[in-house]
Amino acid sequence: MRAVRLRLLAALALFGLLPATLAAQQATLVSGVVTSEAGQPLSSVQVAIPTLGVGAITREDGRYSFTVAAERARGTASVVARRIGLQQKTATITLGQGPVTLNFTLAASVSQLEGLVVTALGQTREKSQLGTAVQSVTSDQLNTTHDPNVVNQLAGKVSGVVITGAGTQGGSVNVRVRGFTSITGNNNPLYVVDGVPISNGGRGGDPSGASNLDNGRDFGSAISDINPEDVENISVLKGPNAAALYGSRAANGVVLITTKKGGVSSRVATQITASNTWDRPSILPDYQNLYGQGSGGQFKYVDGQGGGIQDGNDQSFGPRLDGRLIDQFTGPQQPWVAHPDNVKNFFNTGQTRDGNIAFSGGSDRTSARLSLGGENVDGIIPNSFLRKVTALANGSLNVTDKVTATGALNYVRNTGQNRPGVGYNSGILEQFVWFGRQVDTDVLKAKMTDENGNLFNWNYNFHNNPYWLQYENPEKDVRDRTIVSGSLAWRPVDWVTATVRSGTDFYRYNIDQQFAAGNLNFSDPNYAGAFSYLRDVSSENNTDLLILANRSVTSRLVLNGTLGGNVRNQSTSTEGVGTAGISVPNIYNVSNAAITPSNVQFFSNRRVNSVYGAASFTWDEWFTVEGTARNDWSSTLPPGNNSYFYPSVNSSVVLTEAVPALKGMGGLSYAKLRGAYAQVGADAAPYQLRSTYQGFSQKFGANPLYTLTNTLANADLKPERTRSTEGGLELGFGDNRLTVDMSLYDKTTSDQIINLAVSSASGFTSRSVNAGKIQNKGFEALVSVVPFRRNTTEWTSTFNFSSNRGRVVELYPGLQTIVLGGTWSATVEARAGEPYGTIRGYGIKKDANGNWILAGGLPQRDTLQVLGNVQPNWVGGWNNTFRFGNVSIGALLDTHQGGKLFSVTNMFGEYTGVLANTVQGREVDWDNPGIVVPGVTSKGTPNTTTVTSEDYFQSFFRLHERYVYDASYTKLRELRIGYELPTSWANRMYAQSANIALVGRNLKTWTKVPNIDPEFNYSTTNYQGMEFATLPNPRSLGFNIRITP
Structure with a gap:
């Protein structure tokens, strides 16, 4: 029992x-x-x-x-x-x-020393193991003031990167990573989204004078298509060392954009954001309001074409604005008075409205995210609009425990209407430099045409009514873009992953422009108007096979390996037609052309095949050494030279892990040394190996006409080569509350592909050759500190500094300079032995003591000479964030110090007498009357000759030295005051969280450059440093709301 x-x-x-x-x-x-x-x-x-x-x-x-x-x-x-x-x-x-x-x-991590970063090919790595310079910016740090262009949001936040925005809303953004690498070629970084390279092509305006096909408009750069609300983080690979695995596209650095993804959850998550900002011009010229239109103190209007007394003149050296009655364009015997705000009132208060809603969710096997965004920009220029619609869907599926598939589809539609022209001859501000200070722009707005339907304006010799230009000369551009990608990853064992990835970036761009009869810039006065249209189609496909290995060989040794191949196919095509005259008004069609249309039609194709590999070894988490190699075969280079090999090596040592006794010494908590060497390059543009033909509109009898292009081809071209050496030191103090990340680099690009001028007797104007060398040396530093932290109160501060000096070491034998661009006899050049971007123009004659040598009492033109360089001495940014419980305040200062610019606005503003400083010497009150210019005669005796104010200021025309300025500036780039609503409040709104913020951008500029915004940009080309009646960057102020239901 x-x-x-x-x-x-x-x-x-x-x-x-x-x-x-x-x-x-x-x-x-x-x-x-x-x-x-x-x-x-x-x-x-x-x-x-x-x-x-x-x-x-x-x-x-x-x-x-x-x-x-x-x-x-x-x-x-x-x-x-x-x-x-x-x-x-x-x-x-x-x-x-x-x-x-x-x-x-x-x-938030103020330290950039440790943690995850996205590196080449989209791999996520521990920053402590990297031997190259990489800096990451998260979405929280990026989208603080909701600039529509995600690249603008990097300004002042990344060391070694110079970002220049365009005054034109929706215009191009110029980005330079560690200086200019190519003398005449592409200097823009490569942009990669979720591992797939995308295009940043665009149409920047021609600042020196527009053609009928582009009207000098800046249509922006394609990277602006990326919705900032879809961006999770951006990593900048600074130069060839970090970007070596991208081979021929790595010389200018790489901007890696990682988008937001869905996550595992039992319910669908939603996030809603909305913002509204109001925009005004940040800087306008300082105008005088004492003298009106005319010359020599005289003016009387008859027809605005010279029929009266100085009425065809577009200067403001006329009678004093004292209320006397004078015949004007508004009628006979009108009060002669100033309109001080006539330019200011022309500009609208622009408005930018954007909204986004995102849904995300998933399970153990799947994840997905859908984002829908819209943006509406009513420009500061009357009747100008920008509209953008975005949709991004991405997801992943664990097909089995070892196979994962991902896919993404991004569609963007950008629409612009009546974008203003930029630069001289086509820019809106150009006629506000040549201007009568008595002109009432409200009259021009109220009456754009006369009783016969013709242009109504204050001057008919040189200018269009600015309102008529915007309302009666419509422009519309549409860019439809699709970026699609997919990947299939197989993990046969825990430490090996094989991935096939393919992505295509495709866009179609249509630009239609119409010019009404009487347009002084773009239509023949004998005809009923003009028109042009352009059609651009671009496509790039990248397909990769990638094998990744991550293996702990021993308990202390870890191996990371990469082996892969890439096939890149690019194609572009452009066709356009324009005519300066049509027969019947308002019928803008080729069949209505009264003048033989000009046309353009071309296409290009490029293929690059590549293999690449990388191997890194990490010992005991404190020593890492990595080697990479890539070989490209390009279709744009000759068979004997189309294969090029790019190696790199980098290493890092975490000193505080290797020698633990270092920790605590002087408060040291982290120390790392790193170094790297790389070779990368750039191939030629398509069709530089063989001469090609271009067609004419005219015919020879019934036969079409073709001619060779002006550039003689070269079948022996080689790729450009960039060799870069880099070293760095990273330090952390006080448990990394104070961190310092410093880099020194030296990169040299040789075998530059340039077009060399040849004798016209050859039948060509230039020939493509490999010649020239450019060197960039620089220093970068990123300092982050938490000065105060207690409970829910914290102050974090980050300062970045970078200085780069780019020098043209040599050019082709016997060639001293290459002109990158110019205007009014001033040029920006690449000169052998001098810094890249030299400004060259006429100086003012001086004696040995620096006194002006005068003739007839006026300054004289000296020889052409070097007047400065466009490169800044250094750039920096200071970003501060203060948190007080649920309140946060963020402010960013962005500064560019040094460098020079040449200002056409100031040159012609003085020539025409519209600027405030030109009132000197006009009446008895000033120098009794006139001006005695300080200086000496040709015999060395002091000048005693009195000249008129008009003669004095007009004598400086094309004396470029007077209008070359120190381009330094500091901007209050961003300001944000945010409030996180208490959870109980958010719950009453049926939300989990809610945040509201006041935001501002470009709120204040400190500069010594008169009358203009020293931050200007017309395109992404190498032609910089010359200002042509540019639009100022807008000052923006508004609010943002973010809700998570």
């Missing part, structure tokens, strides 16, 4: 232990939410158990979940939450005892 009882008790004990045994074999669901210190949900945070290889990515609402399989759910495990730009956190959980809820609060 006792034995029976023992057996029964044993059975009961086993039965009692069964639930515990079963529980130990059950899968464990780990879930939670990740928020910022202010309580705002954080998306794209990686939450994982690294030892088990399982995890998930948070969605828009900050939620995540993943499951640990039953057979692995034993004991305890460390869960790590990490995201680029945030401080990593780790927590320990117990597996196998039911679901686990684990929430994280992550603080």
